[in-house]
Amino acid sequence: PQKDDDLATAFDYLKRTHIELFPDDHNTFSDLLTKAGFILTGEPKSAISILTTYANNNDMYRKPICVDQLWRHLKEKHGIHPQRLEHDSRISPAIEDLQNQFFESINPGLINRKIISREETTRIIDAIDNGQDVVVHGAAGNGKSGVLYELAEHLRQKNVPFLPIRLDTRVPGNTAKQFGQDLDLPESPAHCLAGLAEGRKSVLILDQLDAIRWTASHSSTAMCVCKELLRQTRSFRKDKKQIVIVFACRTFDLENDPDIKNLFAENSENVVVKVPVAAFSDEQLKDVIGPDAFVPLNGHQKRVLSCPHNLAIWLEIKKE
Template sequence: MTDTAASCPSDLDNEEPDQPSSAATPTPQHLAPPRMAGAGGGVADKLGNKYELAWAIRHALFCIQDERRSLTLEEIDPELADGSEFTYVNEHGDTSVTQVKRQNNITDHWTIAALRGRGVLAAAARHVAAGREFHFSSMTPSGALRVMAERSRQSADAQRFVKHQLTQKLGETFDELTAANVFGSSERAWQTLRGMWIEVEVEEQLVMTNAMLAEVSLEGATGDLMAVAIGAVLLDNLRTRVTRRELLDALDRYGITPRGAVARRTSHEQVMATTQSWRGTVERELLALPIERQEAADLVDLMTTTRLALVVGAGGGGKSSVLYQAARDLEAQGAEVLAFRLDRRGAFGSTMELGTQLGLSTSPVAALRQAADGRDAFLIIDQLDAVSLASGRLSERYDVIADLIQEATAVDGVRVILACRLFDVENDHRIRKLDARNDVERLTVEPLPEEASANAVSAMGLDPDLLTATQRTLLRSPLNLVLLETIADQPGALNFTSRGSLFEAFWQRKEQTSEERRPGTLFNDVLARIANTASDNQTLSVPVEILGPGDSSSTRGFSPPNRSSRSKMTGSPSFTRLFSTSRSPASGCHDSSRWSNSCAPRSKNCSDARRCGRSSSFSESEIPIGSGQRSSRYLAAQMFASTLRRRWSPSS
């Protein structure tokens, strides 16, 4: 029952348990939930009715997805109607009732005393005793009650629940529930909690998710208008049990029909193209002989028991590779996979705008569910750190990703996998809160086993027995292995002593290759200009017009910068993200008019914290640049070399 009707809390609803109501004090005015001026009486009722209808629309959309489900808004049966706004029956025949309270206007959370005073707890006890699930839906959180309800279902009996599941604060709140004027005993309190589901969702998010769900199953209008039409149908059928058939018959009068096979096929093609584009960016980072990661198999197994997973690891540790291998295995099992990386995105203000950027016709979740057509569906979001407060370029877009996660949890069969650097999990309170959610499982990507690293070195034609202890440690990072592979055929390939000197050797190899292919190309000067412009503008791309006709050869009025000129650009250690050419998510085609890279952050002492700590490599992974090597901006440009050679070669 709960996998369809219950709304999973968003990362904004990972609240701490409430204090006991006996100790509750009025919330300071600046912390209280916003109230509409004069929102008493009729206005408050209308706001409450609007919120209540939005929840009813959500369940009507569940019914449209499966003909075995049914919904009755305003029950005629007095026993079912008591303390309930609507009754929902799922595909297994389980009955649930839902009571909706838009918000608590007294404090910013529901206390036990407030819920008792509103009759919520008494209604819950009656319905659970009768064998029904009781759902309480509100914009105001009731943290302690939600936590206890979840934990009660994990306990075999009341004694174990009290002994093992209750903290001191939760125990104090549970004591209130056992009082004679509430549930009356520990056993009855535990039994009632097991049948309670607490759903917290702000109205705006509720409405947006309804629109997304409408687009998954229906066509004929925009998602928000189709949701409004469903609400009109429900109001026309108060006290009447409706199923998929009745709802579709009524919606047909508005020109709204079930989504057809052509639309599903289009969504499938779009999802495949987006995922293939992401796959291409990962493949460019892989070794010639990729290393199979145990974490990928662990992730596939983990997703059989959870709907939300967070893949965490150090920069350059192979998180994207783990996702790549897991996606491959999930697709082999017949699942639909939509994967993309956030560090390639421009600004987006909604899940619909994000979908458009990805080449989809609608929100990523809606497109994925349409494409799956009943099969298991997995949404893979790579590079979550791109929206991190600690080091992200799009930190203000995190709320959109939170909305996307909320949409996914509201849809049957959709599971979410996110990947993020450990640094950002620990230093962005929003991602840290997401990681702490009860419904999120973390999987940590560890450094490569030494045997796997040694085998990779051997595959490059190098002798792993010659590696020093420091080199062995460095090469447990997949990123460092990729750097080594680039210079493996050069004399002294194993002469590096640090990550910085390894990158230095890589840089020199790129510079040498550029000179061989196009003698006189202003490798350093041109790439530094591109990186500086992208950094100054805080954008993913810069116009090609910043390059002049003399930028491809020293014979056109320029001379290559010498080492002394480069040394003036060195600075304190920092991190840089480096990109290759911009690509269309849908088609994978190169955009020949723009060059892409992210902001190249300043040193850790920079006053602009958003531009610091950004770690990455030539292949869109991450690498810290050692002290005394080159400035972060200067190094940020190096991967444009191959793009510039193509752009300015004689053949073009």
């Protein structure tokens, strides 16, 4: 350190040194599991253990670890292969089928079978563009699924890969991977969507989250799968993949169900954007039913019909 030339050399080395913090904690290991599950076949924990053993083998000290040798070790000795989800021909048709099921399940309940543009959808799109996860919430009948329908239609028109799942009819079980296989996907829905997107923006939509509590006999297991999907999505974003997840549930459950509250617990790193879906205003109601039908309504009738679900029923009755 007393020699200027040596100090200059040391500084030259340091300014070209990149240090990446890799804390040995639960969150880091969870991210590692997600990455291993995405790029390797087999059970992620086993794959990580095999890689660790390979690196710590005495024969490997002071020797470079080469890609071809490592793959040969994984394939020949342990039967582990590259996952290559971006080239899996099963994913695209399965996701397209799930998209069609989603649209068909909501379309019959749309008011006059049309999309009514909502300001809430714009807020969700803004959050997605900012790489933020979203929970859409509101009272029963306020049109949360209709907002997600409008969102899905927007994503389809913009050619953004998206995977919508209604949790009242597709109840998760066991693990995220098993849930994906139950949907005719080869892997977890988050893994398959990230693979299909190949670096593009993508959106995983989980509608009717609150339904898990009253339709699933093992609701705690189903909620654990939702947590796993959220964790996987966040891990992918740390790995520079542009994927977000959008949930929908009732406001009552969001505020009172301990499991759902825990799912969306916020900290400095993970902030979920909460988008409330309100009933129609008088102006929106007038736009939908027309001035002639709106003017005769009294205050109580307007309040009843401001709920999109009630309004859809009333308009169907009116047709008859």
